[in-house]
Amino acid sequence: MNVVIAGGGKVGRKLVEDFNNEGENVILIDIVQSVCERVEESFDVRCVNGSATALETLNEAEIKKADLFIAVTENDEYNALCAVMAKKAGAAECVARVRNRIYFKQLDFMRSALGIDLIVNPEYATASEISRMLRFPAAINTETFAKGRIELIEFNVGEDNALCNHAIYEIYKKYKIRVLICAVQRGDDVFIPNGDFIIMAGDKLHITAPHKELTLFMREIGVIQKKLKSVILIGGGRISFYLAQLLIESGMEVKIIECDMKRCEELAENLPKADIVYGDGTDRNVLAEEGIDRVDSLVALTGIDEENMIISMYAQTRNVDKIVTKINRLSFGDLMERTGVYSIVTPKNITADMIIRYARAMKSAKDTEMVTLYRIVDNRAEAVEFIVNKESELTQKPLSQIRMSSNVLIAAILRNNKIILPEGGSTISVGDTVVVVTTKHLTTLSDILA
Amino acid sequence: MNFRMIAYSVGRILTVIAATMLFPLFISIYYKENIASAYLIPIIISVAIGALVSIKAPKDKSLFVRDGMVIVALSWIIISVIGGLPFFISREIPSFVDCFFETASGFTTTGSTILTDVESMRRSILFWRSFTHWLGGMGVLVFTMAILSAKDTRTTYMMRAEMPGPVVGKIASKWQFSIRILYMIYIALTALETIFLLLGGMPLFDSLVHAFGTAGTGGFGIKNLSIGYYNSAYIDYVVAIFMMLFGVNFNIYYLLLIRKFAQIRGNDEIKFYLGVIAAVTVIITFNIMPIYHTFSNAFRYSFFQVSSIVTTTGYSTADFVTWPMLSQILLVLLMFMGGCAGSTGGGMKVIRVLILMKAGIHAVKKAASPRSVLSVKTDGKKVEETIVRGVLAYFVVYMLFMAASILIISLDNKDFATTVTSVISVMNNIGPGLSEVGPSGNYSGFSTLSKIVMSIDMLAGRLELYPILVLFSPHIWKRSK
Known part of the structure; x- marks a missing residue:
C-alpha cells in the first residue's frame, strides 16, 4: 500500500514508524528540511520537502499512486485543504486530523461536503479511551471488540492476588467463569499462554469475556470492582472538555482544576454540570482543598508530562483508587506503567x-x-x-x-x-x-x- | 556498538560476494584453465564465515550511525582481502599485499594496477578483476540489498556511507525499490555498451570486460595499451561516451524514464558536469593539436581522456604524460572533481565542487560587504547551511588525509609528480597519474608500506573518508558497560 503522510510532527512520525514497520511504502511531506532529514535517517521512507498544499509537492510525493493520504499537520484548515487537494489529485482515500470543536460538531457534514474519508480528533479519541478506563477501574487498559460486546482488559496481578502461582487450567477449573486469558506480559516478554502456563505476581494479564462475566470474575479473584463516582481532572484542555462531557453523561461527579481564568470561564459556560475550579493543580494545598482525599479517581491532563507524572504519584500517596496519566512523549512512559499502578494514555498513539x-x-x-x-x-x-x-x-x-x-x-x-x-x-x-x-x-x- | 548486528551484516555481504565469484569460476572452467581451486577456496571460506555469523538474525537489530559506518568500512576491507585470494591462490600475483592492492583497486573502481603485463594473465582472472569494478561501482552493500530481502529499517546509515555525494536522493519510498530501479538502469547501460562494442568488432570477452570497467568507472584494462590497443575511433567514442554517461547521477536516468524533463533541466550539477567536459575538451584539443596534426584526431584523444579522467575511470588511448603541461594540469584538476553524486564515479563529486565554489564566491563578497545576506543555491533551491558546512569540512578532511598520505608515500623517494599524482589518483579512484604512474606505467614500483597506504586511500576515497576514519578511531571500539 502506498501511504502519503503530510506533517512530520508527533503523530506524523508515529504513523511513519508504524506504517514502515508494517512494510507499507511511505512518503512523508514536511515543510521543514531538518524534519525530513531526521525521518529519512531513522526510517526506510522517502521524504519530500515542501508544503502539502502545493500541487507540485503532492505530485512529487506520487499522490496519484497513493492509496491513502493522511494530513496531520498542526493546523486544522490546512489539513482539511490538503486532504481535499490530495483526493482531487488522485489519492484513493484521505484522512485528516481536525481538532477544532466547532468543526468536530459538524463532522458528518464536513466529511460528506469535503469528501474526506476519515476525520480524526485526537482529543476526543483520547477522552473516550480515558472514559473507558474509568468505567473499568481494575483494568489498566480496555479495548472493545465486536461493536462493544466483547471487552479485552489488561490488569496487573498483585502479590496477594488469588491467581498467583496457579496454572491457567486450574484457574478455569476453580472459578468456572467464562473468561479467557489471551496474553500475558512478564517483564519484557509477551506470552500467548496455553493451559499449563503459570501466572506469577507482577504479570500483566489481558483477558477477554463478556462484560458481566468479567465483572464477576474480577470480584471472584478479589479484585474488587467498585464503580467510580467522582473524578478530578487536572488541566482544562480539550481532552478534559470532551472527557467531562462523557463522564457527566455516565453519571459521574466531575471537577476540573484549571489555572487559566479565561479557560475556566469557558468551561463553566459549556459544562454547567461540572465543577470548575480556578487554581494550580500541581499545588498540593489546592488538591487537598478540592478533596483529593475524598475523590475516587484522578486524571492528570496538563500539557506537561512531568507535571502529570508528579501529580499522579502524589495522588497515589493519597489513595486515589484510579489514576490516569497523559504522557505525550512516550520515552519514559513505560517507566511509570511498569509499576502497574497508573494507566497511561498517549494521544499521539x-x-x-x-x-x-x-x-x-x-x-x-x-x-x-x-x-x-x-x-x-x-x-x-x-x-x-x-x-x-x-x-x-x-x-x-x-x-x-x-x-x-x-x-x-x-x-x-x-x-x-x-x-x-x-x-x-x-x-x-x-x-x-x-x-x-x-x-x-x-x-x-x-x-x-x- | 552492536557487534552482533555488525557481524551479521558483514556476514551477509560475504555470502553475496562468494556467490559472485561463481562467474569467474565458470569462466575458468569454460577456458579449461585448471585454477578452479583459486575460486573455490575463497568461496568456501566466505560462505563458511558468512553463514556462521549471519544464519540467525540477531535479536537486537538496532544500528546507529557509527555501526553503519563500521559495517561499510569493515565489509569493504574484508571483501578486498577475500576478493584478492583468487589472484594469490592461482599464483597470478605472488605477493599478498599486491593482491589486496589490486582487489581494493578493483572494488573501489580505481583501476590502478601493480601488474606489469596484463596480457599474460589468465582470462578468468582478468574477468574477476573487471567484475569487481562492476560490483564496486554501485556499491557492495547496495548490491546485497538489491538481491537479499532486507526488512531492517535502519539501513539508511549504511546506504549513506556507501553512496557517493553529500545528500543521497531516494527515488522510491523504500531503499530496496530505489536500488532495484538504479540497478536496472545500471545493467541496461552496461548491456548497451557491450552491444555497441561488439558492433565495433571487439571480441565478446573484451567487450564485456571493458563494459564492466566503464560502468563502474574503474579502468582495469586487459591490454597493456588499455583501450588504445584497438586503435579504433569508433571504439574510442563508444567508450568515451559511455564513461561520460556513467558519471551522471543515476537519478537523472530515472527522471528520464518517468519523463520528468523539467526536473532534469533544473539540475545544476549535470549542467556544470557537461559544461566542464565540453570546455576542457576544447582547450586540450587545441593544446595537443601540434602533436596529432588533425583536429579530428586531437579531438578524439582529448575527449576520450577528459571523459576518462573526469569520471575517474582511467582508461587511456594516448600517453598523456607526453602532452603539454597545460593539458596535464587540466587533467589533474579534473581528477579532484570526479563524477556527479549518485553516479559510479569517484573524486570529490561535481556537486561538492559547485557548492565549494559558490561558498567561496560568497566569502569574497562578504569580505567586501560584511552585512550582505547570501545563501548558496543549487537547482534553484537554497542549500541548507548544514550541508554547505558539511561540504567545507569534507574538503578540509579530504585535503589533510591526502597530505598525510603523500607524506608517507614520499618515503619511497620518487619524483615529485609521481609521489603527488599517485596519491591524488588513488584517492579519487582514477587509476593513472603522471610521470611513473602515467598511462603506460603502473604501481608495482612502490614499497609494501606505500601499497598498503594507497589501498586504504582507495577505500577512503570510495567511501568518502568518514567510514574509514571512524573504523580506525579508537574511541569507537571502546566497549560500553
Missing part, C-alpha cells in the same frame, strides 16, 4: 492507532476478512477481528482438531450476537466473527493455521 486501524481495514476490505485490529501490550501483540466469510479448513472441524500455529489464540467467537468463549469442542462456522490474539502478523484468518 491513540490517533496513530485509529488511522492504522482504518488503513488495515481498508486494505483488508479488498481481499480478506479483517474487521478491526487492536494492538495490545505496547504494540507487541495484536487482537484481530475477522469475519468468516467462506468455508475453509477452519470451519469443518472442532477447534481441538485444528492445528494452529504457536502464539495464536482464538479469544472469542461471536455468533448471532452471542459470545462464545472457545473451548476444544467449539466450532467456527460461516458468518461468525472471530477475535484472534497473536504476537504474529496476521492478514487473513487462515494465517492462524500451522
Whole structure:
C-alpha cells in the first residue's frame, strides 16, 4: 500500500514508524528540511520537502499512486485543504486530523461536503479511551471488540492476588467463569499462554469475556470492582472538555482544576454540570482543598508530562483508587506503567492507532476478512477481528482438531450476537466473527493455521 | 556498538560476494584453465564465515550511525582481502599485499594496477578483476540489498556511507525499490555498451570486460595499451561516451524514464558536469593539436581522456604524460572533481565542487560587504547551511588525509609528480597519474608500506573518508558497560 503522510510532527512520525514497520511504502511531506532529514535517517521512507498544499509537492510525493493520504499537520484548515487537494489529485482515500470543536460538531457534514474519508480528533479519541478506563477501574487498559460486546482488559496481578502461582487450567477449573486469558506480559516478554502456563505476581494479564462475566470474575479473584463516582481532572484542555462531557453523561461527579481564568470561564459556560475550579493543580494545598482525599479517581491532563507524572504519584500517596496519566512523549512512559499502578494514555498513539486501524481495514476490505485490529501490550501483540466469510479448513472441524500455529489464540467467537468463549469442542462456522490474539502478523484468518 | 548486528551484516555481504565469484569460476572452467581451486577456496571460506555469523538474525537489530559506518568500512576491507585470494591462490600475483592492492583497486573502481603485463594473465582472472569494478561501482552493500530481502529499517546509515555525494536522493519510498530501479538502469547501460562494442568488432570477452570497467568507472584494462590497443575511433567514442554517461547521477536516468524533463533541466550539477567536459575538451584539443596534426584526431584523444579522467575511470588511448603541461594540469584538476553524486564515479563529486565554489564566491563578497545576506543555491533551491558546512569540512578532511598520505608515500623517494599524482589518483579512484604512474606505467614500483597506504586511500576515497576514519578511531571500539 502506498501511504502519503503530510506533517512530520508527533503523530506524523508515529504513523511513519508504524506504517514502515508494517512494510507499507511511505512518503512523508514536511515543510521543514531538518524534519525530513531526521525521518529519512531513522526510517526506510522517502521524504519530500515542501508544503502539502502545493500541487507540485503532492505530485512529487506520487499522490496519484497513493492509496491513502493522511494530513496531520498542526493546523486544522490546512489539513482539511490538503486532504481535499490530495483526493482531487488522485489519492484513493484521505484522512485528516481536525481538532477544532466547532468543526468536530459538524463532522458528518464536513466529511460528506469535503469528501474526506476519515476525520480524526485526537482529543476526543483520547477522552473516550480515558472514559473507558474509568468505567473499568481494575483494568489498566480496555479495548472493545465486536461493536462493544466483547471487552479485552489488561490488569496487573498483585502479590496477594488469588491467581498467583496457579496454572491457567486450574484457574478455569476453580472459578468456572467464562473468561479467557489471551496474553500475558512478564517483564519484557509477551506470552500467548496455553493451559499449563503459570501466572506469577507482577504479570500483566489481558483477558477477554463478556462484560458481566468479567465483572464477576474480577470480584471472584478479589479484585474488587467498585464503580467510580467522582473524578478530578487536572488541566482544562480539550481532552478534559470532551472527557467531562462523557463522564457527566455516565453519571459521574466531575471537577476540573484549571489555572487559566479565561479557560475556566469557558468551561463553566459549556459544562454547567461540572465543577470548575480556578487554581494550580500541581499545588498540593489546592488538591487537598478540592478533596483529593475524598475523590475516587484522578486524571492528570496538563500539557506537561512531568507535571502529570508528579501529580499522579502524589495522588497515589493519597489513595486515589484510579489514576490516569497523559504522557505525550512516550520515552519514559513505560517507566511509570511498569509499576502497574497508573494507566497511561498517549494521544499521539491513540490517533496513530485509529488511522492504522482504518488503513488495515481498508486494505483488508479488498481481499480478506479483517474487521478491526487492536494492538495490545505496547504494540507487541495484536487482537484481530475477522469475519468468516467462506468455508475453509477452519470451519469443518472442532477447534481441538485444528492445528494452529504457536502464539495464536482464538479469544472469542461471536455468533448471532452471542459470545462464545472457545473451548476444544467449539466450532467456527460461516458468518461468525472471530477475535484472534497473536504476537504474529496476521492478514487473513487462515494465517492462524500451522 | 552492536557487534552482533555488525557481524551479521558483514556476514551477509560475504555470502553475496562468494556467490559472485561463481562467474569467474565458470569462466575458468569454460577456458579449461585448471585454477578452479583459486575460486573455490575463497568461496568456501566466505560462505563458511558468512553463514556462521549471519544464519540467525540477531535479536537486537538496532544500528546507529557509527555501526553503519563500521559495517561499510569493515565489509569493504574484508571483501578486498577475500576478493584478492583468487589472484594469490592461482599464483597470478605472488605477493599478498599486491593482491589486496589490486582487489581494493578493483572494488573501489580505481583501476590502478601493480601488474606489469596484463596480457599474460589468465582470462578468468582478468574477468574477476573487471567484475569487481562492476560490483564496486554501485556499491557492495547496495548490491546485497538489491538481491537479499532486507526488512531492517535502519539501513539508511549504511546506504549513506556507501553512496557517493553529500545528500543521497531516494527515488522510491523504500531503499530496496530505489536500488532495484538504479540497478536496472545500471545493467541496461552496461548491456548497451557491450552491444555497441561488439558492433565495433571487439571480441565478446573484451567487450564485456571493458563494459564492466566503464560502468563502474574503474579502468582495469586487459591490454597493456588499455583501450588504445584497438586503435579504433569508433571504439574510442563508444567508450568515451559511455564513461561520460556513467558519471551522471543515476537519478537523472530515472527522471528520464518517468519523463520528468523539467526536473532534469533544473539540475545544476549535470549542467556544470557537461559544461566542464565540453570546455576542457576544447582547450586540450587545441593544446595537443601540434602533436596529432588533425583536429579530428586531437579531438578524439582529448575527449576520450577528459571523459576518462573526469569520471575517474582511467582508461587511456594516448600517453598523456607526453602532452603539454597545460593539458596535464587540466587533467589533474579534473581528477579532484570526479563524477556527479549518485553516479559510479569517484573524486570529490561535481556537486561538492559547485557548492565549494559558490561558498567561496560568497566569502569574497562578504569580505567586501560584511552585512550582505547570501545563501548558496543549487537547482534553484537554497542549500541548507548544514550541508554547505558539511561540504567545507569534507574538503578540509579530504585535503589533510591526502597530505598525510603523500607524506608517507614520499618515503619511497620518487619524483615529485609521481609521489603527488599517485596519491591524488588513488584517492579519487582514477587509476593513472603522471610521470611513473602515467598511462603506460603502473604501481608495482612502490614499497609494501606505500601499497598498503594507497589501498586504504582507495577505500577512503570510495567511501568518502568518514567510514574509514571512524573504523580506525579508537574511541569507537571502546566497549560500553
